[in-house]
Amino acid sequence: EPEVTQTPSHQVTQMGQEVILRCVPISNHLYFYWYRQILGQKVEFLVSFYNNEISEKSEIFDDQFSVERPDGSNFTLKIRSTKLEDSAMYFCASSSPSLYGYTFGSGTRLTVV
Amino acid sequence: AQSVSQHNHHVILSEAASLELGCNYSYGGTVNLFWYVQYPGQHLQLLLKYFSGDPLVKGIKGFEAEFIKSKFSFNLRKPSVQWSDTAEYFCAVRGYNNNDMRFGAGTRLTVKP
Numbered sequence: 001e002p003e004v005t006q007t008p009s010h011q012v013t014q015m016g017q018e019v020i021l022r023c024v025p026i027s028n029h030l031y032f033y034w035y036r037q038i039l040g041q042k043v044e045f046l047v048s049f050y051n052n053e054i055s056e057k058s059e060i061f062d063d064q065f066s067v068e069r070p071d072g073s074n075f076t077l078k079i080r081s082t083k084l085e086d087s088a089m090y091f092c093a094s095s096s097p098s099l100y101g102y103t104f105g106s107g108t109r110l111t112v113v
Numbered sequence: 114a115q116s117v118s119q120h121n122h123h124v125i126l127s128e129a130a131s132l133e134l135g136c137n138y139s140y141g142g143t144v145n146l147f148w149y150v151q152y153p154g155q156h157l158q159l160l161l162k163y164f165s166g167d168p169l170v171k172g173i174k175g176f177e178a179e180f181i182k183s184k185f186s187f188n189l190r191k192p193s194v195q196w197s198d199t200a201e202y203f204c205a206v207r208g209y210n211n212n213d214m215r216f217g218a219g220t221r222l223t224v225k226p
Contacts, residue, residue, distance in 0.1 A: 033213075043157070043203060043216040056213040091157060102214065104149075106156040 002026040006092050006105035013082055013112055021077040021108045023092030032075045033093040033102060034067065036060070043091070049075065082112045115140035115206045119217035126194050127225050134189040134220050136178075136204030146187040147205040147214070148178055157203065163187065174198070196226045 005024040013019050025032050034046040047057040049067055064080045075094075079086055089109050093102035120135035138144060148160040161172025168180040178189045187204060204217040 035216075042218040043205075045213045045215060048213050058213070102159070104157040 002103070004092055004094055004103050004105035006090075006108050008108060009106065010109045011111070013110070015084060015112055016081050019079050019082055019110060021079075021090050021092075021110070023075045023077070023105055024073050025075055025092065025094030026096075026103055027073070029094035029096040029103075031055075031095045032067075032069070033095075034077045035091045035093065035104075036088040037091065037107075038085075038088040046077070079110075082110075084112050086110060087112045115144065115208050115215050117204050117206050117215055117217035119202075119204055119220050121220045122218070123221045123223070125223045125225065128196055129193045130224075132189070132191040132194045132198075132222070134202055134204075134222070136187045136189065136217060137185050138187065138204075138206040139185060140206060140208050142208055145207045146178075146180060147207075148172065148176070148187075148189050149203045149205060149216075151201040151203065151219075153200070160189070160202075194222070194224050196224045198222060199224045 004026060007022045011019060032049040035043050036046055037043045044060060045058050047061045047067055048055045066078045068076050087110055089107045091107045092105040095102045115138060117138045146163040149157045150160050151157050160176050161170050161178055163170045163180045171177045176189060176191050178187055180187050199222060201219045201221050203219045205214050207214040
């Protein structure tokens, strides 16, 4: 069964550093998403991406965040200057077409120290 | 934007007990509804989804959910739980005309052997 792959599984970074979280969506999917889950809290939508541009974003997705699809397979989330409160599990998901349930990756646990 | 509320934060059951987890949503239009499960240390997995048609939806592992439009509800049920059902369960809703899916806060289910 096709999977969404995320790397790394765990990243530790110092406050103020930039991090890039990587995702390889399912190959024939057209819609891509990032969600995050702070420990003990609910899963929060960050951003959706379609046709090489952001289609929706939440209030969480401020100027420190950006997404990119640098080639035909990867979908990245960049956090420019990490803060302690960015520590969370970040999930990538993809879907096609957008009416169907998403397929989620295993997540990247980001720890900002 | 749509929102989701899950009534129970933590449910503890014995094996073979019946399960019902509540989910209510608010959204002014047509919705797609989902239940996801997150086993300890694992990523989100789709249990079942509702788009249209029969409001009683059957999913994997013996779970089912019923969409009651008049009550804006999509409760998850299982007649007889097993220890392996111990997990976090998330209800999610997506408005028909947008791409971002919103999750409830989650319900932690603990099944005692």
